Amino acid sequence: MRIDKYLANMNVGSRKEVHLLIKKGIVAVNGVTVKTPKQQVKESDQVTVNGDAVDYQKYHYFLLNKPKGVLSATEDRSQPTVISLLAPQDRYQGIVPVGRLDKDTTGLLLLTNDGQLNHELLAPNKHVDKIYRAKIAGVADDETVKTFAAGMTLGDGTKLQPAELTILAQDVDHDTSEIEIKIREGKYHQIKRMFGAVGMKVVELERISMGQLTLPEDLKRGEYLELQLDDIMK
Known part of the structure; x- marks a missing residue:
C-alpha cells in the first residue's frame, strides 16, 4: 500500500498531515527517507516517523x-x-x-x-450466546422461565429462539426481580419486548458476556x- 495510507491507517495523522511529515523528511522506510507519499510499502517493512517505529496492525x-x-x-x-x-x-x-x-x-x-x-x-446461524443481567419491574417465576425456554412469538409475529432465563432474586413486596438471560439472537429491543410480552418491564439491562x-x-x-x-x- 502507499506510505500515506499506511501511516493514516495507523493513526499517525490524516493523509494531509502525513504528507507534511513526509515533506519534512522525517518518515523513513527500512532506513531510507521517504520522498513521496505514493511510495509503496509492505507490512513487513520497517517504517519510522522521526525515529519512532510504526508497526502495522491490520485489525484492532x-x-x-x-x-x-x-x-x-x-x-x-x-x-x-x-x-x-x-x-x-x-x-x-x-x-x-x-x-x-x-x-x-x-x-x-x-x-x-x-x-x-x-x-x-x-x-x-453462528449461534453466538449473549448473556444479560437485568432488573425487572414484575416478579419473574418458573412460568416465565418455561415461556422463554419454549421460544416466543411476539405480538407483531416475530418468532424468537428459546432463551435461558435464570432468576437471581425476587421481591414480591416491591414487584421486582433480578435475572440473567441467555439469548442467541439480537433482534431489535429483544429482551425488553420479551418481558413486555409477559407483562413486565426491563428497568436496567447489562450485557455481561458474548461468545467467549x-x-x-x-x-x-x-x-x-x-x-x-x-x-x-x-
Whole structure:
C-alpha cells in the first residue's frame, strides 16, 4: 500500500498531515527517507516517523464497558457514540461496534475493524450466546422461565429462539426481580419486548458476556481494553 495510507491507517495523522511529515523528511522506510507519499510499502517493512517505529496492525479489537446515554454508532450530530469513548490514537479507520446495545443498556460491547469477525459474531446461524443481567419491574417465576425456554412469538409475529432465563432474586413486596438471560439472537429491543410480552418491564439491562468474552469486573463504565483475536475466538 502507499506510505500515506499506511501511516493514516495507523493513526499517525490524516493523509494531509502525513504528507507534511513526509515533506519534512522525517518518515523513513527500512532506513531510507521517504520522498513521496505514493511510495509503496509492505507490512513487513520497517517504517519510522522521526525515529519512532510504526508497526502495522491490520485489525484492532477493543472490549468496551458501555455506559448509559451513549449510542452504539460510529457518529452522531448531537449525542455521544461509543467511538467517541476511544482515545484519539485508537480511533482506527473502519472501527465499528459489533452489533448494538440500546442507548440505556450498559455492558460488554466489542469494537473492531475486522469485518469477517463482525459477521462471525452476528450471523444468526453462528449461534453466538449473549448473556444479560437485568432488573425487572414484575416478579419473574418458573412460568416465565418455561415461556422463554419454549421460544416466543411476539405480538407483531416475530418468532424468537428459546432463551435461558435464570432468576437471581425476587421481591414480591416491591414487584421486582433480578435475572440473567441467555439469548442467541439480537433482534431489535429483544429482551425488553420479551418481558413486555409477559407483562413486565426491563428497568436496567447489562450485557455481561458474548461468545467467549466476559465483561471484566474491574473494567469501569466507559473504559475499554485492547484484545487480540485469540482472546475472542478461543
